[in-house]
Amino acid sequence: MPVTEDARSGVKSVEVAGQLLRLLAEAGGPMRLADLSRAAAMPSAKAHRYLVSLSRSGLVEQDPATARYELGPLMLRAGLAALGRSDLLKRAERALEAIVARTGETAAAAVWGTHGPTHVRLVAARHALAASVPPGHVCPLTYSASGLVFCAFDEAERTMPFAEREMSQSRAIGRPGAPADAAALERVLAAVRRRAFATTANEGDTGLAAVSVPVFDAAGGRIRLALTVFSRVGRLNVAPDGPVVALMLEAAASLEAELHGLRS
Incomplete structure (x- = not known):
């Protein structure tokens, strides 16, 4: 018929x-x-x-x-499920496992979600002091390493409305170390763009230290995801010239090469 x-x-x-x-x-x-x-x-x-x-x-x-x-929440779950089936995240998870093996600390991959940078893959460290976050955790744009990477390298039209809302909330609660206005945020982002990584060591409510690096598309212009390693403050060397930053930059370059078809 x-x-x-x-x-x-x-x-x-x-x-x-x-x-x-x-x-x-x-x-x-x-x-x-x-x-x-x-x-x-x-x-x-x-x-x-x-x-x-x-x-x-x-x-x-x-x-x-x-x-x-x-x-709404169902859209987020559907998006995360679709991402979970992608080759990008399968390869990213292998990169995270290698990072955890080298550093002994938890590593995560974040992509842009409906509410900002969202952890879609996490490989937890296996020790009693391991840091962790729940699945689907949304990273603050202005005072987390993953968020700063997205804020520095993603489109401002997408990130700035979220960043401005965060900064207004940070001013209201007096969040230590968070940029209070667009000029202060831009100074931080300029350093992230120059170095191609972001670090944080928050002694406040989270007590986390982190290093995050961007992974770009084949054209080199659009961020696909952020790779981040994090731990409790004092357990991770976040010095700009330290071995953890070098490891993360190497991991991002290797993942980009795989995604761009330069490696098998």
């Missing part, structure tokens, strides 16, 4: 919902209903009905304080 035009045409409501999800995914942060409906070229009442259903399914969530919409 031949396939009818109706059977091939799909479900229009799913396509409309997909359009709203795409707009949220491409936005630099949470969006107002008015902005979403305008971008989707649909009446606000129609967009709101779709957003209600998407929220009930976990694909979208609404901030009760601002009434703005953002991608």
Whole structure:
């Protein structure tokens, strides 16, 4: 029996919902209903009905304080599941295992997620003092090593809305060592770009030290992920000229070579 035009045409409501999800995914942060409906070229009442259903399914969530919409937890889980099946992360996990074997500390790979740099692979160290974070951990952009790498090398249109929100929160709670404004952040990022790595040694609430390096695409212009090794403060040598930084730069270069087809 031949396939009818109706059977091939799909479900229009799913396509409309997909359009709203795409707009949220491409936005630099949470969006107002008015902005979403305008971008989707649909009446606000129609967009709101779709957003209600998407929220009930976990694909979208609404901030009760601002009434703005953002991608929901189910979208994050779906994205992480898709990434987990990618060749990129399979190769990254091998790199993490080698880093842990050399340093004795935990290593993770982060990619850009719906809320910022997100750990999608983690290889934990095997000792009583090993540092760890939960699956799907979102790294602060302005005061974590992974976040600073993304903030330095990713597109500013994507990172800065998150960074500005972080800095306003850091000012409110007096977070030690965190950049308080765009000028202070840019001074930190200039050093990260010059060195091609970021280090942190936070004696505050996390008590973590870390070294993070970017891994770029074949054209060398877009960051694909960040490789990070971290531990409790005092256990990891984060000196810019130290062996851990050299190891991480070597790991990033090796992974880039694999991804670009220069090595088997």
